[in-house]
Amino acid sequence: MKKSIRIRLLPTQEQELLMLKSIGCSRFTYNWALNKCNELYQQGIKYNMSDVRKEFTQLKKQDDFKWLNEVSNTTMVESMRSLDKAFKSFFKKIGKYPKFKSKRKLRQSFYVRYDRLHFKNNICNIEKIGKVKFKTNYKIPNCKYSNPYCSFDGKYWYLSFGVEVEENQTTLNKNLSIGIDLGISNLAIVNCLDKPIKNINKTKRVKRLNKRLKRLQRQISRKYEANKQGNKFVKTNNIIKLEKQIKSLHRKLSNIRLNHTHQTTNKIIKLYPYRIVMEDLNISGMMKNKYLSKAIQEQCFYEFIRQMKYKCEFNGIEFIQVDRFYPSSKTCSCCGQIKSDLKLKDRIYVCDNCGFEIDRDKNASINLGNYGLV
Ligand SMILES: [Zn+2]
Numbered sequence: 001m002k003k004s005i006r007i008r009l010l011p012t013q014e015q016e017l018l019m020l021k022s023i024g025c026s027r028f029t030y031n032w033a034l035n036k037c038n039e040l041y042q043q044g045i046k047y048n049m050s051d052v053r054k055e056f057t058q059l060k061k062q063d064d065f066k067w068l069n070e071v072s073n074t075t076m077v078e079s080m081r082s083l084d085k086a087f088k089s090f091f092k093k094i095g096k097y098p099k100f101k102s103k104r105k106l107r108q109s110f111y112v113r114y115d116r117l118h119f120k121n122n123i124c125n126i127e128k129i130g131k132v133k134f135k136t137n138y139k140i141p142n143c144k145y146s147n148p149y150c151s152f153d154g155k156y157w158y159l160s161f162g163v164e165v166e167e168n169q170t171t172l173n174k175n176l177s178i179g180i181d182l183g184i185s186n187l188a189i190v191n192c193l194d195k196p197i198k199n200i201n202k203t204k205r206v207k208r209l210n211k212r213l214k215r216l217q218r219q220i221s222r223k224y225e226a227n228k229q230g231n232k233f234v235k236t237n238n239i240i241k242l243e244k245q246i247k248s249l250h251r252k253l254s255n256i257r258l259n260h261t262h263q264t265t266n267k268i269i270k271l272y273p274y275r276i277v278m279e280d281l282n283i284s285g286m287m288k289n290k291y292l293s294k295a296i297q298e299q300c301f302y303e304f305i306r307q308m309k310y311k312c313e314f315n316g317i318e319f320i321q322v323d324r325f326y327p328s329s330k331t332c333s334c335c336g337q338i339k340s341d342l343k344l345k346d347r348i349y350v351c352d353n354c355g356f357e358i359d360r361d362k363n364a365s366i367n368l369g370n371y372g373l374v
Helices: 013-042 050-060 063-070 073-091 206-226 237-271 283-287 293-299 301-315 362-367
Strands: 003-008 110-113 119-121 124-125 128-137 148-153 155-166 174-182 188-190 275-277 316-320 348-350 357-359
Touching: 013 073, 013 110, 013 128, 013 148, 050 063, 050 073, 063 283, 073 110, 073 174, 155 301, 174 301, 174 362, 188 362, 206 237, 237 301, 275 301, 275 362, 283 293, 293 301, 301 316, 357 362
Parallel strands: 174 275, 275 316
Antiparallel strands: 003 128, 003 155, 110 148, 119 124, 124 128, 148 155, 174 188, 348 357
């Protein structure tokens, strides 16, 4: 199976400049090719990407466009390929008509030539960028690397790529079926763990960061209003500075959340159950609830489920998502009686049949763990 690896790069200033150039050239190529396709379309001709590419090669030979030769050709070829992909999904009615990439909204990344990518000790060789230092806990296998690309998150540089690995041959506990109930007040309740997994957003650290974020956002909106000229917003140096601070706070918060999700899913996987059962939550439906949407977004449910899925696959653990109409909360985990009048505010489940008393979410997680077992 394929596993994707992301490592942190430690480029020198010179290398960083080249990498920023690569991002710029990648964007230029995309927009240039899109413009070409649009022109052809207006003449009633459907584009042919290999013709567009040939024309691009000619463009690079012109004196005005010599700068395009400073970055890897692969970066630009892949950029055109991704445009081709976007067009294809548009013709299949899956995607929208490709748009020009704006400098502001651009995802900061560029493709790297895979057959020139080598790792040696803590140095990796990237075509046209050079020998870049990196930091990682992974042992990078010596093999073919698929889809390598560099990205920048506003502070750090990363290199991501796929490697082919064998499935982990771990012995799984044949008697352990784990049920996980995701929640708002706690992140998750696991049937076989005594303590619930905490909601990272309720920790002091995150609360403090959130508070600071809110304060900055208020500040910046005040400054925007104050510097408004007619209908136009003017960016002062102060606003730019504040925007930078806000961006870095967002980045920090999302890293803390992502880290917590990874730690949690790893902790559960390390119990090596033979299967993991979760509810198939209607997340997009829940997001429509204005009281819940922020909490759900901050808890990263999508990400949690995504990680759980691939980590299960990697370890050969069966991953089951139960239909959302399965009465995991309403069933008594002791005798199996279904309590149909259970309300959302009832935090303790009391069974009318056998008198069993248990925390509501714990009860749900036990029921999920027992799903389909007799
Ligand atoms: Zn009962």
